[in-house]
Amino acid sequence: MTALEDFGRVAASLDNPYIERWKHEGGKVVGYYCTYVPVELIHAAGMLPFRMRATGSKSTDLGDVYVSSSTCTFCRHSLDQAMRGAYGFLDGLVSLFSCDHIRRTYDVWKHGKVELPCSPFYFEFLSVPVKAEPANVRWLAGELDRFKRSLEEHFNVTITDEALARSIRLYNERRLLLRRLYEFRKRDAPPVSGAEVLEVLISATAMPPEEFNQVLRQALVELEGREGRSDYRARLLLGGVDLDDPGYVRLIEDLGGLVVADFLCFGIRDFWDMTDEDGEPLAALAKRYVSNVSCPRMIDRPGRQQFLDDLVKDYRVDGVLLQRMKYCDLWGGECAMTQWDLAKNGTPCMILEREYLMGPVGQMRTRVQAFLETIEGC
Amino acid sequence: MVGEKYQVHRQMYEAMRGRDSPSARMVAGWLGGVFDAIESGRPIVYHSFALFSEVIVAMDLQPLCCEAWDMIASSVDPMHPARSIDTAHEAGIPPEMCSYDKAIIGSVLQETVPPPAMIALSATPCQNVYITYQAVAQLTGAPLHVSDIPYDLDERGAMEYWIGQYRDLISFLEEHSGRKMDYDRLREVVEESNRCVEYWLELLELQKLRPAPRSGPLWTGTYAGMTAFGLPSSTAAVKALLDRVKQDVAEGKTAVPDERIRVVWFHFPVGWDTGLIDWMGELGAAVPYVEMDGYHAEPVDTSSPESMIRGMARRALEVPMVKIAQGETGQYIEDLLYVVEQWHGDCAIIAGHPGCKWISSAYGLIRDACRERNVPVLLYDVDLVDFRVVSAEESRTRIGEFLQMVLEQRN
């Protein structure tokens, strides 16, 4: 199996052989819902951070008992999975006010409506600011200190400064490796597809980081020797709501649009920014997490747009595809505002609405086709 | 001259300023202030309803609460919000967003609201407002200030952090207006808003009487908070309403003479169904408490600039809709059950406004908690602003069936 195939296997299901081995060796796994959770702290406590997905979910029947039809389908599927015991490998869950849907989904867990995988199960909710001025960074540093102490207390461990510094270095290394992966995407004939990159990125959130870095290094070597793809019709940037389905990207790429860049929570937003390795660790983490490439939960529209505009230039993007989840207010509004700004500099942009599960793809195909034709006609 | 722009509000201003009623004078005073600001170039500051306007007023800037601007217009032109909402949809704003907010974006796009020089937002009650005020900033180019709010206000240091964020708002206004805060003027303004709040709270207390003196939203207090807080006109309006209610109580007049059920309406009212409360009254249901009026604040200590900032910051957390949206579902449930108990509610109705995912995504927990406490609750989907989403007939059918059920259970 190649390294990229290994990532494909990890991304295809919730559980994976790495988690199984980790658990088998007595390791603990802590789930988190959002990129604003500093995974370094969980790792420094000796645990495996796992980014919540609902991969493999087939219905929302059980989840719907507690939320409503206007809750986004990611949350509904995730809750449904929880109620069916699909997250049996978790020992805890960390959340924050990522969005109004997520915070209530967490509340359903917390209020004992989900049969917990173990007892006592660890719960933590972080108060993460919506802006990144010095006072907000200081507040978050205090929150992270509280988070650190709660992990120590619950799991009866000590998170030393050395361990935290090591974790910070490890995750920074992961970020640098991912940046190298993204360099391939800038080529005229990128040797890696957008779907494959998404598999790598999903794996980054579901594997022990030491092993992930090792497999990624191997993947980078494999890619050096791989022939690039130049038969595409357009270079696309894929942005918008959390996307953990490589099949969605594959569908776009099968139509000839090569995804060479992204603005996704599982993508560039998750890994782009580095943590300062020289500073006091909690302060450095606070600064990194609150001032990273922001998502719409942050009041930072101009900053996000600037980053996106730079990506369009750096990756020579022909068109921007934004996807929003039905009922997701945050990304729904953000996509509209992004489209207004992109229109000013004439960058073609299209917004696709979707549900968590892909469902019938006919309409999506037609729309993507039309979008590619528009770009070709530009 | 204001010219042709803002005609709906202009008409409203003309209609209201000649009236005797203190609430009409309060609204006219606010609208007149906005028109005066346009003509004189005095900076207009947009603020979300979650931030009262005392600091803006004290700096002689013109407050314009965007939510109030649109809500008020619908009383003259019921199609006003619908047109604004359609404009927002045409610009790509998704239908599932809050219609209060979509109307704001639409009004900015249609230029039916005067442009701001500054925008002030606090990060509450929900993320629809984040989107909306960022969109407004993007469309108008005005600088945006946001005061961050910690999720759990009981957490150590949370209140100090929030007060710091609120204090920073004053620096923002000073920086962008070139004016300094006059703390003596602020004291006058806050003393006035303290009086207004005192009357407001007294009014709420009277609503605990059985039968209730008034049924449904009281409006005046809410508009006082959103338009002219800290100005004598708002105090006068709330005081006048209080006096009328006191007189009714003295004369034994009640809102629903045959009050058989008391309903706690734990959200904003269905603004477009103006006959709903009377219709409920015909069924014997009084609504002594609407969350829109649910202000439970302490007076602000005006002894020093610092005490005023701290007091106003604390009070901003008690704004209706803000208090109940903040924090985890358990807090919401606690607040709901507290109100049911204090206002002697027999049941609760919670309108699941499409934007409020923090309510609809907690339906199951709210339902379970109410069941445990034997509080019948109706959780039903209805748009509070846009009459085209759920019809009055559908909405009333749900309410009617629910009230019938509550009555039967009691019998």
Ligand code: SF4
């Ligand atoms: S898709 Fe939108 S609503 Fe759903 S969890 Fe993500 S941000 Fe929240």
Ligand code: SF4
């Ligand atoms: S809390 Fe609900 S009604 Fe209030 S602004 Fe948000 S979505 Fe709209």
